[in-house]
Amino acid sequence: LVLLEQLRAAVRDGELRVHYQPRQHLPSGTLSGVEALVRWQHPTRGLLQPAEFIDAAEESGVIRDLGAWVLTEAVEQAVRWDAAGGLPGLQMAVNLSARQLADPGLVPRVAGTLARAGLRASRLVLEITETALMSDPEAALATLQELRALGVLLAVDDFGTGYSSFTYLKQFPVDELKIDRSFVTGMTTDAGDRAIVASCVHLAHAMGLVAVAEGVETAAERDALRALGCDQAQGYFFSRPVPPSEVPVPGVVVP
Ligand code: G
Numbered sequence: 001l002v003l004l005e006q007l008r009a010a011v012r013d014g015e016l017r018v019h020y021q022p023r024q025h026l027p028s029g030t031l032s033g034v035e036a037l038v039r040w041q042h043p044t045r046g047l048l049q050p051a052e053f054i055d056a057a058e059e060s061g062v063i064r065d066l067g068a069w070v071l072t073e074a075v076e077q078a079v080r081w082d083a084a085g086g087l088p089g090l091q092m093a094v095n096l097s098a099r100q101l102a103d104p105g106l107v108p109r110v111a112g113t114l115a116r117a118g119l120r121a122s123r124l125v126l127e128i129t130e131t132a133l134m135s136d137p138e139a140a141l142a143t144l145q146e147l148r149a150l151g152v153l154l155a156v157d158d159f160g161t162g163y164s165s166f167t168y169l170k171q172f173p174v175d176e177l178k179i180d181r182s183f184v185t186g187m188t189t190d191a192g193d194r195a196i197v198a199s200c201v202h203l204a205h206a207m208g209l210v211a212v213a214e215g216v217e218t219a220a221e222r223d224a225l226r227a228l229g230c231d232q233a234q235g236y237f238f239s240r241p242v243p244p245s246e247v248p249v250p251g252v253v254v255p
């Protein structure tokens with residue numbers, strides 16, 4: 001409860017930070033985008049990871065304000081990189097929780113944030129976990145259609161760990177599957193994990209979606225993903241999530 005009160009104040013008082021994890025286009029090995037990941041610069045406990053506060057934010061509803069802040073910050077950061085001469089097509093991925101997805105204010109907030117910042121909608125990717133999508137699939141479908149109509153891209157996050165049926169997957173107007181890191185981690189040592197990753201890549205392509213692998217930690221995993229035709233990848237092998245000044249955006253000079 002103390003943490004929750006502190007978190008409310010943190011959102012208000014500017015203690016949140018956004019770190020960015022680069023994402024690579026596998027065929028070319030170039031930067032394709034970044035995922036925005038929230039941190040909390042706590043006055044006494046140091047830099048806190050989402051694992052320490054995101055569930056409390058979700059359960060209490062603080063996620064609404066927190067999410068709105070992250071979205072604005074991430075969209076404005078994309079515009080700052082553009083203004084500094086950065087890669088024009090760089091994609092900015094932002095995570096949405098189940099509660100954010102169910103919030104009737106979400107669609108107008110996304111539209112308003114993009115319009116105020118002047119960022120083209122197709123530069124924004126909203127990542128929604130398979131579990132969040134399936135908590136109320138009918139409602140999710142309607143919201144996804146509205147978001148899609150704005151022109152933003154949609155990704156199914158942690159793909160393979162939830163309970164989505166192909167019936168829904170076929171209906172959800174999504175652009176990307178992000179293959180969960182648990183499968184990627186095992187793919188060079190476990191035939192089952194490798195088969196799952198290969199199936200996810202094939203499924204994504206058969207449905208006209210981009211396949212993105214999460215949690216790549218070794219060159220062997222990167223090479224295996226490339227061989228499978230996976231389009232993009234993200235993970236500690238390329239970079240940990242870092243503050244914006246440390247993201248190597250082509251064209252932007254790092255101070
Ligand atoms: O680095 P990592 O510890 O950053 O993130 C852990 C989890 O927290 C991930 O599952 C991620 O989706 C979630 N997360 C990180 N930032 C945000 C955010 O801004 N909004 C939401 N809803 N989830 C986030």
Ligand code: G
Binds near residue numbers: 095157214216241
């Ligand atoms: O659930 P989501 O996919 O949004 O979460 C991203 C989370 O995964 C963050 O906590 C991020 O720090 C973490 N992460 C990113 N790359 C790697 C990796 O290569 N290995 C591990 N173990 N975690 C990673």
Ligand code: MN
Binds near residue numbers: 035095127157
């Ligand atoms: Mn994510």
Ligand code: NA
Binds near residue numbers: 158180
């Ligand atoms: Na994920």
